[in-house]
Amino acid sequence: MELGIVLTICVFIFTIIIYLIRSYYKDEITSLKRLSKLDQQSIYNSHFIYLGVLRREYANNILKPETLLNLDRKAQQYEKKVEKMSDSDFNIEIAFFWKEYPQIADFDVINECPHYMRYKDDLMSDFVSMDEHDKSQSYLNIVKYMVLIDRERSYPPFNIDTGTNIELLMETQRKYDNQRLVKLGFEAVKRRLESEVSVMSAYEDNEYDMHPLPITSPSCYTWIHIKNTDEYVVHDFFRSDEGEEFNSFYRSNINQETLDLLI
Secondary structure (H helix, E strand, C coil): CHHHHHHHHHHHHHHHHHHHHHHHCHHHHHHHHHHHHHHHHHHHHHHHHHHHHHHHHHHHHHCCHHHHHHHHHHHHHHHHHHHCCCHHHHHHHHHHHHHHCCCHHHHCCCCCCCCCCCCCCCCCHHHHCCCHHHHHHHHHHHHHHHHHHHHHCCCCCCCCCCCCCHHHHHHHHHHHHHHHHHHHHHHHHHHHHHCCCCCCCCEECCCEEEEECCCCCCCEEEEEEECCCCEEEEEEEEECCCCCEEEEEEECCCCCCCCCECC
């Protein structure tokens, strides 16, 4: 009986001491919690930026444009899915990534290679041996973790934004593809000029097949077959009375039709 009373008194005294300590250091504890939260937020922000750089690297140098578009569509669906996740489902999801990628650098499959090595170099054996599926999965996991980080550092209602924009991506890819075709078209025109063939004559080599089109116009129209990629463009060349030259290129097809203006 006496032992029980003693234990009760000890617990009471201990509780009072803890209360007094917490009261005395209340501001310090609050400050530490705030700093801890700020530190974690800073880590999330740094990781998000780092993964964004890896994502850009894949988009610019590794993945094919059509593959990138397909993967970003999946990324957009994943963003919507994570926005609607319950807290328990979200915790399970992010815990999976913490287990698979203990260090943030684990998302970079070539992080141990020197910066000056090219992606196609044989010395980068781990990366070179990756097939398109593995590269796609690696990219998608990068974006997925960016999605999870963006939710983790935010407050409900969640509006996750990792930079995924399908319409803008498609528009940008069209612009780059048009620029590529125009560049190839100019190269074909240059080849014909260097061969001293007139702009109204046919020309062919290993890469280009060019034929003038019978179109009644002040301009000279030439249909160009780009053999390496099996694509077609139409070159519109016009020289003014003042001697100023104008060049336009149109997307075309095997039927030699003039389609979309490229430039």
